[in-house]
Amino acid sequence: MIQINLLSGREGSPKKVPRESTAVTSFSAIEGESNAIMIVAAIVFIVGLVGVGIWGYMxxxxxxxxSRDLSRKKQELRTYxxxxxxxxxxxxxxxxxxxKEQTIVQLKDRQSKPMKLLEEIYNRCPDTVWFESIVQKGMSVTIKGRAKNTEAANQFYQDLSQSPLIRGVEYPLLQKDEKYRIPNVVYFEMVLSINQSTNQSSKPGMGA
Incomplete structure (x- = not known):
């Protein structure tokens, strides 16, 4: 009797995978990739957040x-x-x-200068010269007088010209005396310009 095995061909053929199992596998793979992306994104976010925090702290x-430097500068500025x-x-x-000191010195000098000038004129006046008048107006002094002769008047003029208290001497008039009519006696007028910058004391007299 011959038996035919009808199942032998089926046993050797490959088994088919159900479609439902394939779909589950694909979904699991997609879900795994999504989780990986989310993890990477979370890491990037955390790193960025930490970086922003560090930058903000800096x-x-x-x-x-x-602010401290500005406060210190302001304090230094107030001090300065x-x-x-x-x-x-x-x-x-x-x-x-x-x-004030300069004014006092000037006042003292103005008070003492006429006395110094009179002493200077007297010390430089020869014995052969006589004064008729001495008049001061501002910084000039006019001397009117007589001299024994022309040489005595000229000597007096030269002596006054060398004085440190006198800036200049004008000698506008020298003539024969008409008042007393004494032989050789001359009448003279001299105008002295006072030196403002000098405070020197008078020098010893220079007689003729």
Missing amino acids: LHSRKEAL QGLIEQEKRFRARKEMLER
Whole structure:
């Protein structure tokens, strides 16, 4: 009796995978990729957040440093301004004292200069010269007088011209005396310009 195995051909043929199992596998792969992307994105976000935090901290630290430096500069500026104002007050006071001292010196000089000038004229006057009048107007002094002769008047003129208290001497008039009519006696007029810058004392007399 011959038996035919109808199942032998089916046993050797490949088994087919159900479509439902393939779909599940594909979904799992997609889900895995999505999770990986999310993880990478989370890491990038965290790194970026940390970077922003560090950058913000650096900016904050820089801002605080600049604020401290600005406060220190303002304090130094206030200190310097106080010193400048104090120096200005000292300078103004010094200038005021200098002007006051200069005024006092000028007043003393004005008071003492006529006496010095009279002493200078007297010390440089020869014995052969006599004064009729000495008149001061401002910084000029007019001397009118008589001399024993022309040589005595000229000597007096030369002596006055060498005085440090006198800037210049004008000799406008020298003539024969008509008042007393004494032989050889001459009448003269001299105008002295006072030297403002000198404070020297008079020199010893120079007799003729």
